[in-house]
Amino acid sequence: MMAEARQFHEQPTELKQGYYSRDVTQKARFISGYGALRRSSFNWVDTLLMTPAPSDAQDHLPIICRDSATIFIGRIRELGETLSQLLSLALGLTPSTNEFISTNLTTANLNYYPPCPEPEVAIAANPHFDTSTFTILLQDQVGGLQVFHEGAADWVDVPSLHGALVVNIGNMLQLLSNNKMKSAEHKVFANAIVPRQSVACFFMPPIDFSTMSTKMYGPIKELVSEKYPAVYREASLAALWGSLYPDLEGSLRNPVLARLRIAYDKEVV
Numbered sequence: 710m711m712a713e714a715r716q717f718h719e720q721p722t723e724l725k726q727g728y729y730s731r732d733v734t735q736k737a738r739f740i741s742g743y744g745a746l747r748r749s750s751f752n753w754v755d756t757l758l759m760t761p762a763p764s765d766a767q768d769h770l771p772i773i774c775r776d777s778a779t780i781f782i783g784r785i786r787e788l789g790e791t792l793s794q795l796l797s798l799a800l801g802l803t804p805s806t807n808e809f810i811s812t813n814l815t816t817a818n819l820n821y822y823p824p825c826p827e828p829e830v831a832i833a834a835n836p837h838f839d840t841s842t843f844t845i846l847l848q849d850q851v852g853g854l855q856v857f858h859e860g861a862a863d864w865v866d867v868p869s870l871h872g873a874l875v876v877n878i879g880n881m882l883q884l885l886s887n888n889k890m891k892s893a894e895h896k897v898f899a900n901a902i903v904p905r906q907s908v909a910c911f912f913m914p915p916i917d918f919s920t921m922s923t924k925m926y927g928p929i930k931e932l933v934s935e936k937y938p939a940v941y942r943e944a945s946l947a948a949l950w951g952s953l954y955p956d957l958e959g960s961l962r963n964p965v966l967a968r969l970r971i972a973y974d975k976e977v978v
């Protein structure tokens with residue numbers, strides 16, 4: 710997968726530019742410095758975003774990485790299903806009522822971080838929380854990924870072990886689990902010497918695009934009780950993606966979830 714993704718990214722620009730698009734309905738699209746429209750600093754990264762569902766999406770993938778991406782996505786999807794079930798079990802949910810069993814792979818991003826001439830003034834990926842339920846991440850051996858460790862109150866390296874996958878809990882799971890599972894803040898350093906690659910596969914509850922703007926997500930009913938009252942109010946995907954909040958770079962640690970806390974109004978006054 711990594712070799713083919715690298716071939717895609719290292720092609721001349723003219724061969725990649727046909728995929729350049731900000732149209733989110735396009736099944737394979739190439740962007741540079743994602744997040745740039747919403748932050749003051751660019752991410753030093755090129756990304757091929759693949760939307761693997763529905764299943765005909767593979768016909769839209771660049772031929773250079775189509776076969777390997779299709780196989781990879783199939784395997785990651787199976788792993789995601791197993792993980793969903795394990796997470797549901799860990800939360801004590803019953804298969805008929807939990808919302809993770811049907812969690813599905815919505816986007817797979819082939820990230821390519823070119824060597825950066827001024828790594829001390831740039832960042833490969835700004836500190837962020839994924840919006841997903843969880844993310845399965847494949848990274849190469851270069852390193853640079855860090856996660857914020859609450860206990861140590863500091864950033865720690867996520868070592869790049871050959872053959873290992875990293876699983877990040879995202880904001881959706883923190884919301885659905887009523888704060889039982891915590892979203893992990895992470896960032897990536899740029900380096901001046903070698904390109905770095907990763908494949909980030911984002912899992913979300915099934916998204917019905919016809920009701921996307923009205924569907925609300927909130928703590929799963931089984932996880933809310935008198936002892937554990939709901940920590941968050943219900944939120945639309947737009948709220949979870951942060952598009953409702955223009956000032957995402959303020960002082961709040963997890964600005965999206967902080968705004969969704971039922972106690973938020975009290976906390977800020």
Ligand SMILES: O=C(O)CCC(=O)C(=O)O
Nearest residue numbers: 820834848854897907909
């Ligand atoms: O490249 C990485 O290791 C992390 C990428 C990432 O955090 C993301 O795509 O959300």
Ligand SMILES: [Fe+2]
Nearest residue numbers: 837838839895
């Ligand atoms: Fe991320």
